[in-house]
Amino acid sequence: MKAYNLSPLQVLQAIQMANMEIPAGSVENEHIIYSVRLVAKYINLNELRNTVVKVTPSGGKMKVMDVAEVEDGIATQKLINRMDGRDAIGISVKKQSDANTVNVADLIKVELAAAEKEYADSGVKFEVAKDDSVYTKASANSVVVDLFLAIIIVSIVCFVFLHNLRSALIVMVAIPLSIVPSFIVMYFMGLSLNMMSLMALSLVVGIFVDDSIVVIENMYTHLERGKSKRRAALEGCNQILFTCMAITVVIVVVFLPLAITGGLIGNILKEFAIPIIIATLFSLLVSFTVTPLLMSRFGKLSDDTRPTLSGRFSHSIEHIFESMKIVYGKILAVGLRHKVVVLLITVVMLIGSVALIPAGFIGFEFIPETDQGELTVTLDMNPQVTSLSK
Template sequence: MRLSQIAVKKPVTISMIFTGILIFGLLAFSALKLDILPEAEYPSLTVVTVLPGASSEDVEQQVTKLLEKQLAGVPKIKSLKSVSKENVSFIMLEFNFGTVIGDATNDVRDRIGPVKKILPSYAYDPLILKVDSSMVPVMMYGVSAKESAPGLAKIIDDRIEGRLKQVDGIGGLITLAAPKREIEIIVDPIKLRSSGISVAMIAKLLETQNISVPGGSIKTGGMDLSVRVPAEFESVDEIGEIQIPARDGSMVKLSSLAEIRDKLKDQDLSVRAEGKTMAVIMTQKQSGANTLEVAQNIKAAMEEIRKNVPADVVIEELNDASEVINLSISNLGTTAAYAMIFVILVILFFLREWRGSLIITLTIPFSLIIGLIFMYVCGYTINIFSLMALSITLGMVVDNTVVVFENITRHIEEGARPAEAAIFGAGEMTSAISASTLTTIAVFIPLAFVSGIVGLLFKQLAFVASITIAASLLVSLSLAPMLSSVLMKRKIKEKKHGFLYNLSEKLFVFVENLYKSLLGLNIRFRWFVVIAVAAVFFFTVKAGLSTGTDYIPEFDMGDIVATAELESSVDAEQSEAVARKIEEIVKRNVDEKDIRTYYTITGQTDNGLLSMFGFSEGKNIATIMAKIVNRNQRSYHIKTVAAKIRKEVEEIPEVVSFNMTAGSLLQSAMLGSSKPIEIKIKGNDLKKLAETGDKLQKVLEEQPYLQDVESTVDRGKPEVTVKFDRVKLARLGINAGMAALAVRESLYGADSGNYKQDNDEYDIVIRYDKE
């Protein structure tokens, strides 16, 4: 018994089945999560290792090369790249698609284990990061204060981060540029030398004088009491009272050898938003969490937080990833709704009667609902690719029902009863529409098996489109025949039609006669038709070959990201001065009323956090980010503004290279941080590589169709080299390693434990005055 026959004979059962599909579909739709892109776990890992106070050359020699050699043997690795920057090493491992990242992470961790023992003692443990969509910050906030500025880091830690960690869906919090308190001991090198005291001696002594030791327990008077020996500093002044033995046997107070400063820690990173210096809080969602819900929860939490912080603390929203999702999904959803309405109107226009139009129209929602159920079962999200799949199939899902209904109508017009016409009409078309549906699905399915990033992004589109089209076949062979048997009436006599029907009938007859005439001409002048078709084909192919190609179309979401690089010897303060100039250029070229927010990031983090998020960082690098109103609220394109800004920034003499992305951060996220065109130069001599790169860069910069040309060679910055006389060191009873460590401790600083106050800990650092 065919499906159409079962549907016609058991209309109640079919009605119940499709009612269940409708209810389950609505529940599935309400449970589906919204996101901008499909959740994807890219087959890559990044190993980040921090080496505080080290130059890029030292990082490469002491960390990167050791790890590279060990990681090169990780199974299923496709490529391995490394970047050595000041203070931090990045090693990017790309694996073959299909690799289980969890297993790859374990392999990398096992390989790193033995190398930890030979890394410098002051190097941080290597950190393994997975690259997935949850790394992108959901919300970014700027926090600034006036009177409360010295304690801002504590306010952020206690009152802001503490509350945000309780928000459902929060996966991680990252705080940048928060001014942290530290106890800095600036020693006088002349006084140290005269008394025979070293920085290492002071650091060791402070550690032994600033301890809290459990002393066991004692029993007395029938009680068991625990014993604790608190010997921690109770005040900053107490640190200066510590007695240090000098070379001559006398005791010297630390305060007579050094200046004790209770201050905010010097930072190489500065963040300014709309002219104010502030700290930045970036929030990440948990993998699989609904971005929109997480963003809403964060905003609600921030409203509570604003009421519980000091009045002078200002919390400003810098970026909201959910806004792009809302706008993109809303636009695509609106487009799909208009498409659906247009399809229904077209059906109604050609059928010119409500029963048939209703039967065919119902194919659309039920096919889409089955597609939504499939998305829910597979754990997909509503994103631009899944919505694109539903939009593409809107016009396709009615094809099968139109064919079936047309054949049912033919049988009714020939005198058959509606039930019989529904059974035979649908049955006769089963093979034809099944073959047609399979050929359509065959177009989409290969997209799901494409390797690389394309496969990850288009997998959902392929499967959702295929399932929705397959669902239309099921609907056309079950629901359509059942409704036809119930709604359609047997033709007894010629029905009288109204004015609109008769008018449209004249139009259809005219078009039909015109087509017959053209068909006759085509048959009469066969060779002319062949030549004309060949010419059209030729020019179509030519136009296709000459049309530009791109990975995704350009978006104008009002995002501007500009990165300026200065000479390598420039410090963060000079970079910030240039950033302010670029801020003025941005404000000069964009209408003030159109600027929603802008902020600048200059300098670098201690642990390479900005690089992990795709930002360039360094003491000589300034990044300016601006968000302007949506395209429908302004008359100009973002690219026009970007061209003006680029022209003015390139005229700033301090700027060595300049890069700008204008349009959408979504596009940057999909394309990655790499350039569209990359030329790789390989060799073993870094100096020759740099020279060749400079020559090639100059040639490329002269090409009118290229912009933002840059070289990735890090030449380092001017440095002071300290070389020891090993003979003299031997006479003093020390070796080169001890002397080198003394230099590091004197200039970079020696950690000497923590100063505790009110359950918080602050670093105690000993160093020479940098001035």
């Protein structure tokens, strides 16, 4: 090579350029997408020997066989796959960017089971060493559990604050009546139940009952004035209709930009924002249709003076609320007497909160690291001890 003024790198680059495989698009049918490749790889040793490495000024061609000996040998083994102490062949399957991890993993397992059955006579066994869908399913199931816990906790809180079992049950009707139609709309919009959408529904469980609680409380106010249940339902809803609509519109406007954001971030946030918008709109509809209907049929004023467990419980809750009102009134009075001090404290807290970001107390990252329950061990040892030949 020195005589021909060639370097090993030039020979290597010439071989790599002549031994290529180029993607040429894809062919798609109803169920499968086939990748098309332009294969220009060596078929035999003569093709490798006759590969042109350099063309001289006089037009002569220098080939690989002029500067090297080409032999058919065995490549040095640099990687092995072993599973449960036995030699194995490792196959990595990667999904497309827009594919569902769980669906792809389930389909792969079906194909592996069919292949194992087909090659049963040869003793071929397929085992999954790493499955990303396991963590995805576990995370989704965890969010589902959190959603049900949120519903239960909200039910308890509604009962405590309304101190009326009928009213609490009527309020809780708003949750399934808001979630189920949201699923239907999500289906037609092509959205799936994943960690983002489930977290969104967990977040809006409280929003589901907000409007219904306000409607019921206002209806109770009219009932206490001696009006009939039907009249209390009509006037109570009409009185706060635009207020509740304004609150709902504010929530929708907050999450709407996230739903229309483009790019990779938009694809992630869309699964979070759209379910919130849909469920919030349905909760408003339910609170001004189903909730007044149920209250006009089954709602009634509760008698907290009865010597029953429910009456004593309601009386105790009312006593706690009254005590909280007294404490809040005293704090408010102090704040109104020292307006300048309260304003300065508020400004300092606002500036301090914003300054936490540039000061480095709050960091930036794309997606926080999660514990997937997997352990990877990397060992750096003496090459003389860990060579594959030994």
